[in-house]
Amino acid sequence: MDYDPMVMDDAEALGPVVKISQADSVRVKYELSNSDIAFANSLRRVMLAEIPTIAIDLVEIEENSSVLADEFIAHRLGLIPLNAEGVENLLYARECDCDGCCEHCSVKLMLHAKCTGDENMHVFARDLVPVGERVNQVLGTPVFSDAEGLGPLILKLRPGQEVKLECIAKKGIAKEHAKWAPSAAIGFEYDPHNKLRHIDLWYETDAKAEWPPSEYASWEEPPQEGEPFDYDAVPNRFYFNVESAGSLPPDTIVSEGIKVLQQKLAGLIHELAEGEGDGMNGDYNGPRSPEYGTGADGFGGYTTPFGNGGNQSSWGGAGGTTPYGTTPYGAGQSNWS
Amino acid sequence: MNAPDRFELFVLAEGEKKITEKVVSGMSNCSDFILLKEDHTLGNLLSAYLKMAPHVMMAAYKIGHPNVPEVLLRVQTDGSITPREALVTVCKQLVAMYGQLGREFQKELALRQYADQGEHAGGAGGAPGGGPSGQNGF
CATH class of the missing domain: 3.30.1360.10 (RNA polymerase, RBP11-like subunit)
Structure with missing residues (x-):
């Protein structure tokens, strides 16, 4: 040796x-x-x-009279963090036997909001509701980390405006799209x-x-005055x-x-x-x-x-x-x- | 329009093999390993640890084009083991090392949570961010 x-x-x-x-x-x-x-x-x-997580990948828009374009909203929806607990029990849609998507490889979420008052309305991730069968009770639910439990703001509606859409959340990794990044x-x-x-x-x-100085500067010995450079370090x-x-x-x-x-x-x-x-x-x-x-x-x-x-x-x-x-x-x- | 599907970066196509060995004829005890749908994560890791491994004379990797998810890993040994054996040994060693890292991490985490509980005993327990905290017992 x-x-x-x-x-x-x-x-x-x-x-x-x-x-x-x-x-x-x-x-x-x-x-x-x-x-x-x-x-x-x-x-x-x-x-x-x-690391596999779950994110909205398909959005079917039934009604959108907001000021934002359909694809703009779809992009915002994709970036909303969804709870990925138990995602290992979800199949990748491309590996599932089903035609398109099913409860084994996706989670369906609905969003329906209409501004009926005379003040502008804010639509939050809270208004996204998972529907149908799921692998477990939390997978695919939007994550709320603010004190009010509203989640991220998706869009705002003027009086009379309405959005109605259906989202399909799928399993994926961040190499495919950054929306799947857990970190x-x-x-x-x-x-x-x-x-x-x-x-x-x-x-x-x-x-x-x-x-x-770095946050970790105190964790390591500072170099001595006049210390020679260690080429092997x-x-x-x-x-x-x-x-x-x-x-x-x-x-x-x-x-x-x-x-x-x-x-x-x-x-x-x-x-x-x-x-x-x-x-x-x-x-x-x-x-x-x-x-x-x-x-x-x-x-x-x-x-x-x-x-x-x-x-x-x-x-x-x-x-x-x-x-x-x-x-x-x-x-x-x-x-x- | 003709953009390839993004999952082609990490999903093997029909009939593709993750790793294939090609013996390099011009050098003794030397093989190229072609890793399909992999990147620097494995390429750098394996070449770095092969360099440290016994009986390995040379190890290097390249990714020919940043858009092409293929790693070429060349390994030359001193002849007492084959490049394939060297690679398998290194992989096994790394699996064990990451396993140990995982155990160390869980052990430390349990200690940390225990210490934190002690510190904040009776305090306002809930950390900011109600969402993910529930899953974890924080």
Whole structure:
């Protein structure tokens, strides 16, 4: 072995470490340490763009005498955050057997508002009402994060004006359209003292005096006066600030992001192992299984892609072709733990 | 009019395989892996961790065109393992690492919520933003 085994052994022995500095219903701030920039950045990218949520995708307008154009309203409706709890039980419309959309792959919402008074009327997301069968009772309901519980303002109506429309909300990911993004923003920073010189700060006379210190500056040692530049240094502490747009709570965004990324990797392993025959796959499950065992039952609520039958497809898509497709993971676990 | 569907960025077309291996004939123990409908998320992650892996001499990835969701990942090993084995090992290691991250995160979150409850005991419990808070037990 002509490489430095320390790099990997360290990571294996300790693995990523998380420290949460703030967690509430809109954001979670945490530090990810003992990690690698590629590892952290992949998680950030997945949380931004690849977590499935639900958003209005089709709007059928029956009546619109407001001042706003139909497509303008349709666009505004698409951007309204809808509760995505339980979206994993919803099918993608393109994968559903139905013709167009049905209750297994969509949620229908109605909006009917007419200004009958003599004052202008405000139409809020609250006026969007889910109708028909749903996967569960909350999926697809508009999210209200204001004190009055009105939700975002969709449009205003003058006396006599009316809108009547029907919306179809579908499951999707933000890679297709940003309306499906679960996160409003993800703060990602490392090296608050710029010791690694990854950024080149603009300044009038003195960068140090003109730039405010980072929120995390006190978390890391400031550079010593006259300290030589370390050419071998790599970033290993990352500060995340995951802010939810409302459709999913921020901690769920993190755990879902991890799950999506694991499923991506698991898909690759599955395809690569397929060509090799069962030898690879068997080899895999032997030594690794204890980790998955703890993953599935180590803590409540969160499941890894290997946790239960619902996610088994990422491994056992081919069904009975591997020995593991035929044995449910749940049964196997009892042997390992 | 002729714009492709946006989901073609991440949904495999009929008959496409997620990953295919092409042995590079000009180099020893070297393979190209073509990942369809993937991007820098996996490309950078895998190449970075392959570089750290034992027996891997070289690993690199490219995305030929930003509009084309295809990743080319080239891996050369020292001959004691095949590039495919190296890649599978790295993938498994990463799955385990992310699994551990998830567990660490949940553990820390539970601690954090416990601490927050202690601090705000008896205070106005409801965080601003009634909407999502309900789902989560905050």
